Amino acid sequence: MAAKTRLNTPSRRAFLQSSLAGAALLGALPARGWAQDAKPLKVAGIYTVPVEQQWVSRIHLAALAAQDRGDVSYTYSENTANTDYPRVMREYAEGGYDLIVGEIFGVEQEAREVAADYPDVAFLLGSSFKPDAEIGNLSVFDNYIQDASYLSGIIAGSMSKSGNIGMVGGFPIPEVNRLMHAFMAGAREMNPDITFQVAFIGSWFDPPKAKETAYAMIENGADMLYAERFGVSDAAKEKGVLAIGNVIDTQTDYPDTVVASALWHFEPTLDHAIEQIRAGSFIAADYGMFSFMKEGGCSLAPFGTFEGKIPQEALDKVNAQTAAIKDGSFVVEINDAEPKSS
Known part of the structure; x- marks a missing residue:
């Protein structure tokens, strides 16, 4: 966004x-x-x-x-x-x-x-x-890309070893909240006990603040970050943890960091x-x-450098749920309420 x-x-x-x-x-x-x-x-x-x-x-x-x-x-x-x-x-x-x-x-x-x-x-x-x-x-x-966000959550849940994911957003508004909730729902499908740290930086463009917020989450055990704002993937890269992108594909800039992205x-x-x-x-x-x-309004970005590194169970789940979303047999919930930390 x-x-x-x-x-x-x-x-x-x-x-x-x-x-x-x-x-x-x-x-x-x-x-x-x-x-x-x-x-x-x-x-x-x-x-x-x-x-x-x-x-x-x-x-x-x-x-x-x-x-x-x-x-x-x-x-x-x-x-x-x-x-x-x-x-x-x-x-x-x-x-x-x-x-x-x-x-x-x-x-x-x-x-x-x-x-x-x-x-x-x-x-x-x-x-x-x-x-x-x-x-x-x-x-x-508006960017109702909750379908792709949900699928990216499945990938994140399967790749987090600590079961602790940090999520950094701009403001807790519907356009952000619904994507975070969909992401969290996908991650829980792979690990029902997964926990989330959720924070909003109060700005739409403040990479340094987003980065510092992400640093704190990593210090608190997060090994996967949801990068709703610019600056989060920089923190992930510097600290050697993984990240999930939002709206655009930034893997070219972070080939060893950004596992997947929900594209609009x-x-x-x-x-x-x-x-x-x-x-x-x-x-x-x-x-x-x-x-x-x-x-055709959203999709999951190609995995690129992470091809072959994502658990097959997650890939099978993504493929099955993608087909179900497209044929209408599965509907990702639209939840505009403010998400909270676990």
């Missing part, structure tokens, strides 16, 4: 209340003159952090891929302060853009007010709230929005389901 600044952390409403099926009840708006031919859609991204950051990088890469295949013409603004976010939204809306993507976790109310002022522009924004029937041109999304793929989310815009049927919907594994 990207480095995000929040004014207040809202409680998440039940996910099922905003499935795409439920969103259809909001009613599709009539075609607003959006491009319905081969002409690329004009797409603008607005990000509060650099595009290299974990969470935002996945949106950025998906937009670049859509541009490479000729579906969109893409531009973006990065390092946009929350206080400046509404102004930048208005500038792009006034500039004739068909679709604006970004993350409004710290400016929910202001951003929705801007979207309401430009009903002929489609907005696809990362949000902790749900679609609003009164703002039919604003759809929301934003392409299904963005591609669906593009299709809906071209069809003139873009509605206020929750795109969260497009991050699910069965929709």
